[in-house]
Amino acid sequence: MDWLHAYEDELRVVFEENRRVISAFPEPLNARGLSYLNQFNVFHPDSHKNYICYLLPFWLQDPCGLSPELARRMSAGNVFLMLYFFLQDDLMDSPEASAAEALPLANLLYVEFLATYLPLFPADSPFWPCFSRYISEWADSVSGEAGSDYFLNDRIRISHKASPLKLSSTAALLLSGQSSSIPEAEAMIHTVLLTLQLLDDYEDWEQDLEDSSYNCLLSLVRSSTGMAAGEPLTESTVKDFIYVAGGLTGYAATAQANQLILEEASLQLPLLVSFHLVLVQNLQQIAAAIEAQKQLLLGGGLDYWLSSHSNLS
Incomplete structure (x- = not known):
C-alpha cells in the first residue's frame, strides 16, 4: 500500500504551515527554527526523514474517520513536537550544543504543539493522563x-x-x-x-x-x-x-x-x-x-x- 506518495501534497501543506508559524517567532529564533526545520523537511534531499512522525495522522485518517484538515493539523503538531524533543536530544548528546540557543526555540515549538491538542480535549479528557504517561x-x-x-x-x-x-x-x-x-x-x-x-x-x-x-x-x-x-x-x-x-x-x-x-x-x-x-x-x-x-x-x-x-x- 502507498504509505508515502499518496500523501505528498498533504505533506507540502504541513511543512508550509510549520514554516509559516516558525517564521513568526521572534528574531533570531525564527531563523534558527527554520534552519532546524529544514534538517527534517521530507522534501529536502539531504534531510533526516522521520516518516512515521509526519505520516501517522494520515495513516489513521481512514481507520478513525479524521477530516483531512484535522489530519494535517495533527501532522503539523507532530513536527513541532519532533523538533522540540530533537533539540533536547541534541543538548543531551552533544557537548557542543548551546542550551542558550536551543531551549528558547524548543519552548516556542512546544507551545505550538500544545496549540494542536488543547482545543480538542477538555481538561478531564483521558487524553491528558496519556500525555503525562508518554512524557514520563x-x-x-x-x-x-x-x-x-x-x-x-x-x-x-x-x-x-x-x-x-x-x-x-x-x-x-x-x-x-x-x-x-x-x-x-x-x-x-x-x-x-x-x-x-x-x-x-x-x-x-x-x-x-x-x-x-x-x-x-x-x-x-x-x-x-x-x-x-x-x-x-x-x-x-x-x-x-x-x-x-x-x-x-x-x-x-x-x-x-x-x-x-x-x-x-x-x-x-x-x-x-x-x-x-x-x-x-x-x-x-x-x-x-x-x-x-x-x-x-x-x-x-x-x-x-x-x-x-x-x-x-
Whole structure:
C-alpha cells in the first residue's frame, strides 16, 4: 500500500504551515527554527526523514474517520513536537550544543504543539493522563539508557524513546470513539519503533561505537560473542560479527518477527503495517547482500572479480 506518495501534497501543506508559524517567532529564533526545520523537511534531499512522525495522522485518517484538515493539523503538531524533543536530544548528546540557543526555540515549538491538542480535549479528557504517561516514558527511557541494556533486557524502553509519538494515535482513537483500542495501538507503535531503531542502529553503529552511545546492534554483538562486562568492544569484532559470522541475519529476523506481530493484530492499521514491512525488507536486503558477497569471496577470487565487474561488459 502507498504509505508515502499518496500523501505528498498533504505533506507540502504541513511543512508550509510549520514554516509559516516558525517564521513568526521572534528574531533570531525564527531563523534558527527554520534552519532546524529544514534538517527534517521530507522534501529536502539531504534531510533526516522521520516518516512515521509526519505520516501517522494520515495513516489513521481512514481507520478513525479524521477530516483531512484535522489530519494535517495533527501532522503539523507532530513536527513541532519532533523538533522540540530533537533539540533536547541534541543538548543531551552533544557537548557542543548551546542550551542558550536551543531551549528558547524548543519552548516556542512546544507551545505550538500544545496549540494542536488543547482545543480538542477538555481538561478531564483521558487524553491528558496519556500525555503525562508518554512524557514520563520518554524521560525514563533517555535517562536510563546509559546504564541499562534495553535490547537484551527491556526492549519496550527502546520504543519509549519516541513515546510522545503515540499522542497522535491516542488522540485519533479518542476522537473516533475507539478508546478501547488505545492499548493495542500503543503496542503496534512500540513494535514499529523498535524496528526503526534496529535499522537506525545498523546505520549508525560505527559512530555510536566511537561515541560510546547505546546501540542495539552493538548490544547483540556483545552478547553473541560472550564478551565480559566492561570489556571494550572493537570495530574489528563488530565487523567480524556482521561480515564473517552472518550476525545481521539474526538481527533482521527480529524485525521479521515484529512484522508477524503487526499482521496478527486485530486493530487494522494497514498503512502502518506497510511502512513497517519496508523497514523489514531493508534490513533483510542488507543482510542478504552481505551473505551473497561472502559466498562470492568463498567461491574464489576470480568469481568475485567477474561478478563485481560484470556491469563493465
